[in-house]
Amino acid sequence: MSLLVTKELVKYFGDTHAVDHVNFTVKHREVLALIGSNGAGKTTLVNLISGLFPPDGGQILFRDRDVTHESVHGRIEAGIARSFQLVNLFDQLSALDNIALTIFSRDHKTKKLVSLASADGAVWDEAYEVLRLFGLDAKARMLAGGVSQGERKLLDVAVAYALKPKLLFLDEPTSGVSTREKAPIMDTVTSVVRSMGISAAIIEHDMDVVFNYSDRIVAMHQGTILADGTPDEIRRNEAVRTTLIGTADAH
Amino acid sequence: MSTPAVAASAIAREAGSLRHVFRWALPVAVILLVVPWIVPQYTAILLTYGLIMAIGALGFNLLLGYTGLLSFGHSAYFGVGAYVVALMVKYLRVGSMELFLLGAIVGSVIVTAVFGFVCVRYTRIFFGILTLALSQVLWSLAFKFFWVTGGTDGLRVPTPSLLAGLATGTGDKTDFMSHAYYYYVLVIFFACVVLMWVIVNSPFGKALQAIRDNETRAEFVGVQIWRYRFVAFLVSGVFTGLAGALWVPLNGLTTPDIMHWTFSGEIVFMTVLGGFRSFAGPIVGAIVFNYLKTYAVGYTVYWQLLLGAVLVALVVSLPTGIVGTAERLAARWKKGG
Numbered sequence: 001m002s003l004l005v006t007k008e009l010v011k012y013f014g015d016t017h018a019v020d021h022v023n024f025t026v027k028h029r030e031v032l033a034l035i036g037s038n039g040a041g042k043t044t045l046v047n048l049i050s051g052l053f054p055p056d057g058g059q060i061l062f063r064d065r066d067v068t069h070e071s072v073h074g075r076i077e078a079g080i081a082r083s084f085q086l087v088n089l090f091d092q093l094s095a096l097d098n099i100a101l102t103i104f105s106r107d108h109k110t111k112k113l114v115s116l117a118s119a120d121g122a123v124w125d126e127a128y129e130v131l132r133l134f135g136l137d138a139k140a141r142m143l144a145g146g147v148s149q150g151e152r153k154l155l156d157v158a159v160a161y162a163l164k165p166k167l168l169f170l171d172e173p174t175s176g177v178s179t180r181e182k183a184p185i186m187d188t189v190t191s192v193v194r195s196m197g198i199s200a201a202i203i204e205h206d207m208d209v210v211f212n213y214s215d216r217i218v219a220m221h222q223g224t225i226l227a228d229g230t231p232d233e234i235r236r237n238e239a240v241r242t243t244l245i246g247t248a249d250a251h
Numbered sequence: 252m253s254t255p256a257v258a259a260s261a262i263a264r265e266a267g268s269l270r271h272v273f274r275w276a277l278p279v280a281v282i283l284l285v286v287p288w289i290v291p292q293y294t295a296i297l298l299t300y301g302l303i304m305a306i307g308a309l310g311f312n313l314l315l316g317y318t319g320l321l322s323f324g325h326s327a328y329f330g331v332g333a334y335v336v337a338l339m340v341k342y343l344r345v346g347s348m349e350l351f352l353l354g355a356i357v358g359s360v361i362v363t364a365v366f367g368f369v370c371v372r373y374t375r376i377f378f379g380i381l382t383l384a385l386s387q388v389l390w391s392l393a394f395k396f397f398w399v400t401g402g403t404d405g406l407r408v409p410t411p412s413l414l415a416g417l418a419t420g421t422g423d424k425t426d427f428m429s430h431a432y433y434y435y436v437l438v439i440f441f442a443c444v445v446l447m448w449v450i451v452n453s454p455f456g457k458a459l460q461a462i463r464d465n466e467t468r469a470e471f472v473g474v475q476i477w478r479y480r481f482v483a484f485l486v487s488g489v490f491t492g493l494a495g496a497l498w499v500p501l502n503g504l505t506t507p508d509i510m511h512w513t514f515s516g517e518i519v520f521m522t523v524l525g526g527f528r529s530f531a532g533p534i535v536g537a538i539v540f541n542y543l544k545t546y547a548v549g550y551t552v553y554w555q556l557l558l559g560a561v562l563v564a565l566v567v568s569l570p571t572g573i574v575g576t577a578e579r580l581a582a583r584w585k586k587g588g
Contacts, residue, residue: 076473090464101457105473110458117454
């Protein structure tokens, strides 16, 4: 049974068919990679599913519930969370505050006007635990805007993770970081995802990352799904090899 | 509780530590308590004006400093507070300060809710222009409906009774204003400061700061932006309305001038002068601005020119405001020491 299903999902920007009748699925407890060249429609697809903007047609079902016209807040409540291609943090708050705020919001505690946030020990303890899970506990006091790019990428994922989602969309979690930093980031992210039994859909350009860390790969091209299969199937897929990977013999 | 968990709670407590706040708040509170006994009455009355404006500026800064919304229309809520009091005197013959405050809170909640409903859907310049335009609507109503508002002549407000008649201003008005009314305002000022401090350090306050820092991300951690902005707008307006209600008995008269956008500009200026990035900034800015303006008015007929030049010099030389600069210097001194 699938966790997420899109049916004939459509998004046009003028004459451009950014997402063109896409039927996309994410299964329970899988790490899925979404690949494709720039402009293939990967980020647009994630934006539609996460509610950043509405589709022009089609349907989004999450845990058998139609969330096509649900607000961002409603989708988060349903269990969809995401990180961003360009790191999107509260830069003037500390790393710990970034996570704590997310937990306050998740638990509907941000409605409290007349109680001190610092008095809610359970939230801060959980926030620290999330940072520790992502190896960021040493940076708890630092402003989010002041940590390294790799750490910011991890913190971005940690913020989404703190919402306790069922499905986590990660938009290029290793972009803009050095080659040396990519493996530790992906090791951390995938181990957290797998140990918590949630699903992750990762947009990624680095084919080493894609083939090493994913259970299934969906390849997109010009707004449509080009191929869908296991890493081995995608590696052997002729259309993917010629369109996205080149000769791909290295894999 | 595990060791890391203790560390997390400790970091959180340190951030919003009461001890840290008391270190500077307590001496200031003591000074404010003895002021009427050590300074001339006129100076104490000027300080009362400053404290009242500080309440308004604190409210204003909930929007600017904590939510990232620059309002050019806070004169409207200040004016609503003042005019509600004046109209209660004119039509209901009310003389109790407590009833004035109650009326001003109700009035400013209604007006702020209507204005907020329209304004908080927008940000940046659109928000600023909308708030300004709406405040100008109120100003023109106060200006044109002279049979209700007194037009440019305004409405007089006599000295009110305090604490359900426990203190009345039947004797020397200057003495009453510089002592009984000063302490009345001071208590409300303390209450407002504590309340605002709790609000900005509450989970709600954290959500506002998140909206200020990164609206998109705030939405994607589940913060419903519009609602939080609306509540912040409401609280902000009520604080400023309360300031207007406290101001009018002290001034004895309200005119449409306090609803004009230039008065909104003064609220913006005093907040920026003190430093909108710090909690105490608007308080210090309001008190300093009030003294500067008063002495500039007394010194020359070209007081706007003088005041403008002084304020430009202050803002240019202290870009983080008086409090921001003082904090930076204190941190440098501490590091050096």
